[in-house]
Amino acid sequence: GAGVSQSPRYKVAKRGQDVALRCDPISGHVSLFWYQQALGQGPEFLTYFQNEAQLDKSGLPSDRFFAERPEGSVSTLKIQRTQQEDSAVYLCASSLMAGNNYEQYFGPGTRLTVT
Amino acid sequence: GDSVTQMEGPVTLSEEAFLTINCTYTATGYPSLFWYVQYPGEGLQLLLKATKADDKGSNKGFEATYRKETTSFHLEKGSVQVSDSAVYFCALNSGGSNYKLTFGKGTLLTVNP
Numbered sequence: 001g002a003g004v005s006q007s008p009r010y011k012v013a014k015r016g017q018d019v020a021l022r023c024d025p026i027s028g029h030v031s032l033f034w035y036q037q038a039l040g041q042g043p044e045f046l047t048y049f050q051n052e053a054q055l056d057k058s059g060l061p062s063d064r065f066f067a068e069r070p071e072g073s074v075s076t077l078k079i080q081r082t083q084q085e086d087s088a089v090y091l092c093a094s095s096l097m098a099g100n101n102y103e104q105y106f107g108p109g110t111r112l113t114v115t
Numbered sequence: 116g117d118s119v120t121q122m123e124g125p126v127t128l129s130e131e132a133f134l135t136i137n138c139t140y141t142a143t144g145y146p147s148l149f150w151y152v153q154y155p156g157e158g159l160q161l162l163l164k165a166t167k168a169d170d171k172g173s174n175k176g177f178e179a180t181y182r183k184e185t186t187s188f189h190l191e192k193g194s195v196q197v198s199d200s201a202v203y204f205c206a207l208n209s210g211g212s213n214y215k216l217t218f219g220k221g222t223l224l225t226v227n228p
Binding site: 003015032033035038040041042043044045048056059091093095098099100101103104106107108109 | 147151158168214216218221
């Protein structure tokens with residue numbers, strides 16, 4: 001079946017522009033995670049949804065970052081007034097439920113470059 | 116807070132060589148431990164996991180044992196293949212309410228024929 005998909009795969013934004021990154025999780029997956037992966041680093045947690053509820057946003061680096069999942073399926077990560085330090089790969093992952101017995105399936109990521 | 120430290124790369128081996136990638140962690144409570152792999156041009160995939168002390172995770176010839184006394188989860192494979200060339204990430208999950216993953220920086224493995 002279809003895995004986690006993300007769009008766009010690549011995004012170039014000028015500093016100060018707003019961007020929106022989309023994640024389509026595996027159908028029926030309750031849990032959805034966003035991670036940020038800087039060049040040469042491991043992914044770092046940004047935020048977590050259980051259905052439409054955003055239960056943890058402790059990893060969002062600033063109030064310029066905003067995520068939503070209004071109908072409990074597709075999620076959007078929005079970054080306002082982008083800065084060069086926002087350049088990274090943004091990964092989305094979904095799992096059937098929350099818990100260590102449920103694998104997180106990752107999408108291919110969106111590579112954001114802020115110029 | 117939680118953290119994962121893994122062996123600096125890159126690691127370059129010849130085919131059929133023995134592989135070890137070291138991973139140690141700091142966490143509250145009793146975390147679950149994971150190894151993820153990222154093949155060139157692909158997304159992260161779960162390679163193996165262990166959810167309690169002394170558990171051994173295994174998959175595709177790779178193994179790792181959860182060692183609570185040394186807070187380690189080293190990845191091993193007895194005979195690597197060219198197709199194992201990838202970036203390997205050690206990760207943990209402390210549970211709680213969201214099961215977010217905390218990753219190490221990754222280790223690039225290149226296997227030459």
